[in-house]
Amino acid sequence: MxxxxxxxxxxxxxxxxxxxxxxxxxxxxxxxxxxxxxxxxxxxxxxxxxxxxxxxxxxxxxxxxxxxxxxxxxxxxxxxxxFKNISNDIFKNAYVTYIMSLIDFAFPDSEVLTSWYEPFFTGMKLVDQGLDAAVIANIFEVQLLPVFGVQPELRGCVICGQTNPPLDYSESYGGLLCEKHYHLDPRRMHLDQRTVYYLRQFSVLDLKSLHSINVKSETKKHLRHFLDQIYDDTVGVHPKSKRFIDQMNEWEGPQTSI
Ligand SMILES: [Zn+2]
The missing domain is CATH 2.40.50.140 (Nucleic acid-binding proteins)
Known part of the structure; x- marks a missing residue:
């Protein structure tokens, strides 16, 4: 029984x-x-x-x-x-739905998720208050990577620990490389430093301390591109809600700003 x-x-x-x-x-x-x-x-x-x-x-x-x-x-x-603003806005709605599907993919049902409940709630609250939903989604994408078994080294160079820019991301090394070690991966991703900066911030960010977001649309495109590549190559999770976001971004054209 x-x-x-x-x-x-x-x-x-x-x-x-x-x-x-x-x-x-x-x-x-x-x-x-x-x-x-x-x-x-x-x-x-x-x-x-x-x-x-x-x-x-x-x-x-x-x-x-x-x-x-x-x-x-x-x-x-x-x-x-x-959250009425999320409910009434197709963009906010799409990004929050996407974050939800990532969380749904990332954890089995009935596993207690105490450490994710508050951040998720806070993330929704921030989107509802008008903070950039695409960037909030990026933050979850970065922070969920370890749950998906991908633990990218974003603290510093994977070889020597150097934390000063310029740094670039190497998929084959699973993390950042400093300029001195760029030669180790001829296929490094050639990220711009602003994108690297945000990725490093996102990986350690406490959403509760976030009060505003001001990421340039150019950088947002680079973040989107980087995370799509990492999710395609190493995570392999493609929620339907993400395909909808991709379509939305196509409608919006290259000047997307949300
Ligand atoms: Zn190095």
Whole structure:
């Protein structure tokens, strides 16, 4: 018999999926139990009492039956709020959805993600407040690399530890090289120093201390290009939400600024 565990929990709605005619499956990142899939019976019926509590980009306190395996259940909510600006803006929406899918890929369900819950919440809050969503996504992409088994050395040169610019990234060495050691990798990435600077910042950044973002669109393109290459070559994760972002950037043309 599966054990019942009716309890309070904090959660962020990750995504929803239709399930039969009237029901929904809702994936929630909980602070206490990690990612969990909830079966919400009657969720699509008119006048359903939890309709607002399970909208996309909603977070708050819920009460539910948490199963160690299989589907969990939401009984009621205590206080929930929606990030309205994310919900109403196709760009913010796309980038936050992408960050969510990376987190979904990166961790198995039910693994407690205490150290990711707050940063993820903070990241959403910053996007909702109007900080650059593309850059916030870059920060998560960089910080999630070790979770995907890629631990790029961004502190300094992988050979000698030198931290002064100029530095460049080498895929074959899995990290930065200083000018003295450039010759070791003829296929180094030839990154500009501004891009290297941001990558190093992002890898150690505490989102809570972030109050503004002002990255030039040129540099944003370079960051996007670098991270696409690393994700293609070494991570191998390609969420559908990322393809949508790529399309969006094509519509926007080369002057993309968000
Ligand atoms: Zn060196």
């Amino acid at each position: 599966p054990k019942h565990n009716i309890t309070d929990f904090n959660g962020i709605i990750m995504y929803r999926k239709d399930y039969q005619e009237r029901d929904l499956l809702v994936k929630i990142l909980t602070r206490e139990f990690g990612k969990k899939m909830f079966f919400v019976r009657g969720a699509k019926k008119r006048g359903f009492k939890l309709t607002a509590d399970i909208l996309p980009f909603t977070y708050g306190k819920y009460i539910g039956d948490i199963k160690s395996e299989g589907l969990s259940y939401i009984n009621s909510s205590k206080s929930t709020e929606q």
